[in-house]
Amino acid sequence: MGQIILGVGDFGASNIPEDTIKTFALGSCVSVIFLDPKTRCVGMAHIALPDSTINKAKAAEKPGYFADTAIPALLAQMAELGCDKRGKGIIVKLCGGANVMDTNDTFQIGKRNALSIKKILWSYGMGAIAEDLGGNYSRTVSISVAAGQVILSSPGKPNWQL
């Protein structure tokens, strides 16, 4: 019980009401948040890159690192907590995916991460009901299992809810 901190490429899920899942300073990384109203289970992945084909060994070691391996891994973990293994009924929220200012195509990793994640979610018939993506700032995100409230923060800005 307590705070579950996710680093880059980590994912985690909990159905303990007292838990909070948190990840710090998303730059171009994207946080995928799953909430299952039926089981009161919450999950999150901190995804760094869109596609695992560039390094299969890394994907095997840390599936949460890539969009295409993180989402199945997170669904599998949530299935262990009683959620539907194909994500049926799960609410999705996305945040992060920032870019530096005046970025070009090559450096738009944030945008590519978000697109890749959406594509994979669609393959499961899932889609985000809320998103806070893009922009030129980093985001810290936390979600409490009991309330299912997603709170975002960024230095120099008041906190906001997604």
Next chain:
Amino acid sequence: MVHKINPAELQKTVSSVPMISASASRLLQITSQPDHEVMDVVNLVKTDANLTARVLKVVNSAAYGLVNQISSVDRAVSYLGQQVIVSIAIESCAGELFAKELSGYEAVGGDLWKHDLRAAIAAREVVIQSGADLSPDLAFTAGLLHDIGKALISDYLRGSAPEAVALINSHDSLDYLAAEEHLVGVDHTIAGEALAKAWQLPPELTAVIRHHHQPSQAEEAWRPLVYAVHLGDSIAMMGGFGTGSDSMRYKLDPHYADFIQINANILANVMLVVDTEFNKLSEGLSDTGEKS
């Protein structure tokens, strides 16, 4: 309440920062020379008992997982590589500066060091993986030092982060550098250049500190290096290691492509290596009681 930093104040702030040690200064000079040899670094480390002790501590730390302890400087330097030696030397003599809480940017103590270490590794990897005609070692050192100016102006910026952010949000053309200049009259690259001069850093490192956000303004000879650090800095921020309120709020100069050939795949690979190397290096340094 922020106020404009006048030249005398800037100079006073620079003077209040301890000088880097003679051996660190010499190490930066040596490793900036394209034709230097590993033995030059080994010999220099041997002249400094404190640095020798730290280098041996790091190489024998759990992070490197050696079965047999290394007790010779020669072996330690060749095992760790020059970049780690430079990190140890800088951290040993200027650790307080890098560990400083950047309250003006709403960043905690240690964030500057982590950002600089990530930018250093990223700049090196950009050079290696793009095949740019540059020394990866030099790109690393330059990356490590590029943001020293933030530690100097942070206190003056205290409480200004919301204003800086609002200013950037309301003006499309402004980045955080312009916001710093607007708020306190001096941006972190100008403050950093003043410290680089006081430390008598080699001209290429001074150029990186001064121009890493506007690489096209650097002297032509140093421009490829400045662009490498410009990209390394962006990659560090994209990976979630900025220094607070300014993170991601700088412009990418697309003219890097004149000097550095990098595509989306290379960039993704660089980001992967940065994660792995950063964890190893910061673990090695923190095992010895250093900041990570």
